[in-house]
Amino acid sequence: MKEMIFRPFLLYIGFNDPHRCPSNPEYGSFCEMFGNGQRGKGVIQDWTPQYYTPEDVEVPYFVPDTPAAREDIAKQYTVINRMDQGIESWLPRLHRALHASAGCKKHPMESG
Numbered sequence: 001m002k003e004m005i006f007r008p009f010l011l012y013i014g015f016n017d018p019h020r021c022p023s024n025p026e027y028g029s030f031c032e033m034f035g036n037g038q039r040g041k042g043v044i045q046d047w048t049p050q051y052y053t054p055e056d057v058e059v060p061y062f063v064p065d066t067p068a069a070r071e072d073i074a075k076q077y078t079v080i081n082r083m084d085q086g087i088e089s090w091l092p093r094l095h096r097a098l099h100a101s102a103g104c105k106k107h108p109m110e111s112g
Contacts, residue, residue, distance in 0.1 A: 011094070017083035018076060030075040035082070044082070046089035052077040 021031035027041065028034075032051075035044030054070030057077060063069050 013087075013090070015083045015086065017079040017086075028075060029072070030079045032075045032078040032082075044086075047082050047085050050078065050081045052081075 016031070018030075020029060021027055021034070024031060024034070026033075033041050035042045035047055036049045037043050052074040054067060054074050057070055057073040059065045059069060059073060063073075
């Protein structure tokens with residue numbers, strides 16, 4: 001049997017989740033309702049929506065603790081959770097594809 005040779009590679013997957021959604025306001029200000037299964041919102045198969053309320057969030061010291069800020073942060077927590085679940089859904093597949101012997105590292109980065 002021929003031995004498999006693993007070469008380094010880069011897999012780049014871009015998520016729009018933690019950004020505002022100005023072009024589709026029907027999905028919410030952070031598109032937090034996109035893919036949630038409600039009528040007209042679509043379905044993301046690998047996502048189990050987890051919603052956060054303004055009371056659930058921690059407001060950073062540099063952001064004024066206002067109801068509007070808490071609402072925004074709660075919506076952002078929701079979409080970041082969707083992104084986390086998206087990453088969790090493809091990591092096992094990637095590991096299986098690499099036979100778990102090549103190793104895998106993820107490096108989150110912010111574009112802006």
